[in-house]
Amino acid sequence: MRSTVEEMQAARSAAQAYRHQDGPLQAEQVYAQLFVPTPDEAALAMGRDYLARQMEQAAGLPCDLPDDPAALAAWMESRAIEVGSAYEAYLKERQQGAPRRYFSGRAHAFNFLRRVAPTKLVDGAWLYSAVKRWRDPLFRPLILTYLEELGDGDAAMNHVTLYRSLLAANGCEHGPALSEDHYVQGAIQLGLAHHGEQFEAEVFGFNLGYEQLPLHLLITAYELNELGIDPYYFTLHVTIDNAASGHARKAAEAVVQAAAQAPDPQAFMAGVRRGYLLNELGASTLGVIGSFSLEQEVVRVLAEKAAFGRMMHSDYCRIGGKTVNQWLEEPEGMASFLEEMEKAKWITRGREASESRFWRLIDAAGGQMFGVFDGYEKQVIREWIEQGWSDGRRQPSFRAMARGRDSAAAEAPAVPALAAREVDLDALVAELAPGRHHFVPGLEATRLYSERYRRACVA
Template structure:
């Protein structure tokens, strides 16, 4: 029976409903008796697999299926919400999180390209003035609708978000998941591993984040302000970083707001890879929204505190507030890319900023629709391919053991021989690290192009490893390389075409030039790295190859503590916010936010800027980033610091102790002018930053209860760092 014929019958139901019901009453028992003795056909997996007759299923059944899909999707987002705020315990979530981000981002883009003239896609090529006009037009539209809303209210119209206090409470519960991670879209941004050339752009954007966290003032912390408001309905509300917050008893949120909250956590997760998308997301999210203005008016009418919403009307303003800062950051980034990578790369960067903007807007406008994300994730074969690739290499390590000991090939910080050590390769974490490094190791692997990849060439006839992999193993490797980056979400990658390497990274040619310049001074490093006189040891020499890795890497110690805003609203969290602000060179906190008044030049430099000054004054080539610096001056202790810092909650005591030891190093360099590494003005500023950091660490220590194991961890961390810092004095090693 065709679909058209089925629909025709359905139309006849209206005219002959009584007759049809009578026939059904007679026939259904007969059919049941006839078919009950036969096995039932397997239930199709999806709508598109159903035969034409099955389209006549009742609307009730379709509704139940939709509700079931929505419920499963909601539970998926709630679980992800928890895990993304507790990453050190759920690091295995990162691959699926990246996949989910790209699935949602691609769907948002597909929806928006259907009408490009009605959204930010109407700006075909970046132009700052055109962007400013577009954003102003958005604000004008919002304020015009607000004016109409006020006119309706003045004429006696009812409240439009909610009618009474109970409905207001329900509305606040609904939006709660989103508000309880306020600022999270920038939570992973200010990392020492970001390229140094992007420091100023990242710093300006990260300032928005710290202001969302009240700049370390607990009473001004946005999550805390919203928690206090919600507490009028749920006085025992658990922290948004705990699993308890997911319990249905709290009746928090709908699919739209759980997904929007997860979107914030997802977009923040990969700042190295998706910085343009973060900047675009930030630009939309900080724009004025109608429901924020309506809530600011209606909540007091039902005797509830509206300050959270008033705060966002004012602090997000487009003149000196977050909206203005967000647009400037995006424009600065485009300019940076154009200057360093060329106009084609800048056009790609603009598309990626547009993608991030759309991703935020899509959450707000179309967030109620289900995305069937679970099916999309399950259909993806990349994870299975990765498992097969790891299984292939795992089966080879014994046969290849020590065969590559003469190879100079390095992936990341390890040689090929080290990666393929059988004992080390038995670790799942090691295997994932190997695969991650291999997938980005040019010329061995070019994502999306197996035939260009040297790995495949060496495994084929004429290559040095011909015969070491079977035909099926080689085909698996080729398929894996060809699907890298493109298979999961082809629409996103086609949207940002022409595809380039991550725009956060330096180009290959720039890297090669920098490596050459480093090698050019390699023979002179032993003499140029020794500068006399400092507190590390009287009449001792300062060993710069040991000092520089420690100086820059110290910035990692507490930076990951902030990525979940809900964990930063207590005294310890607020102290860490202030500590990191000082370390980044922000001015001392005030009760009034600085907004765009925060100085943007070198005079408000922080630890990184002082390190770069020391390198310049030592007449050494400027590194592009921490990875570049550590490849020039390897430091096992710096690597240890990075590893400890990746688990900021578990290792909090160690990290505090290490931070305290590095304050003493900072104080040494700020107080002794004969080191010659910093100019007088920089030493004076560093001294001021040391005092601010010290006060913050003292608050953290005072808040840790007596007898807590973190106190002993503090002493151990302090001792470890102090001993390593002491090695910076003396002869070169």
């Protein structure tokens, strides 16, 4: 299993090899090359080419944006009402006894958090180029939105830091290799981050689409809380993306103002539509959620461990006529291995996990396999074993468990308070980049930039 950082490093190596080959650009390669403190010229060129290709791909998709910028406010309000009505219907269904719509259990939710991580770990990146345009009032809404995505330099409110903390708190920092589709949105956002000056209208359009409050965000937050998982990263987006005064409203107003000042408003709106449609590419939230299978995931977890565990076991025990080492020599046979462990009573399905000898080996302190599986993997195995069993107790929500204790976000590293002083905003821009802003120097630079820029806005 690889950590997020290790995944990026591996992808970066692959991207280096790509530079000497012919072939289409891959999202994972682009992502790895751009999600660094300072991308080099070759990486920037790769990102620009990738953006152009994605825009071509999105060009044929249906677009619900009105042609007239003046109609954007009504369009946004109509969407917000539609989402609100759908969420109200969802809540009524749940109150009447309907099961969770998205997540079958904690393992399913953890799987989702890991698979959307490439996008969440570059949250707000598409707006980075705007901070260079601080002298132009047309970019003010974009800059203020980006600063809020960065928590204005407060580590406990920086969206990337929040998501990293959420992964760590649930044993989800390490993840499986992801498919190409999981990197598409992150690669697009990083491409816009570093080429926003060339694709100005597209940045406005992408921002308009991304900041509209979707139904899936509301349901995700509700069900994570229900499963005892901190929903704050998601509830924060519910509040700041609101259509009344939040990012959704600012995004629409920014397009209206910029279109009015554009030399060719029609051409500008065409670029807005191109950027807006980029939101439709890559793995969708509902697609990621719907792709989960507990049965397949437990087999995948064991198959991945088999590569490291073979030859590590004694030949004392035989299961289904084979030693454990012999089973592990064939990772593709893990489904059969699980069946044989059931037959041999090493695993008792449909009962509390602690009744299974295999579970005690991996979970109990002092167990012979204690520490082999991380928190996410153990959750997958536990839910697979206990599938169909219930002790009748209700899972307390995250908010219920959190009452009386500090929020997990408060554990993020603090940045010392800074005295107000005149600051050269241009000198701070590099530290606000997607690959840097969530580290301590970036947080400090963000606080300085935000402090000075917000003062200038009201001056």
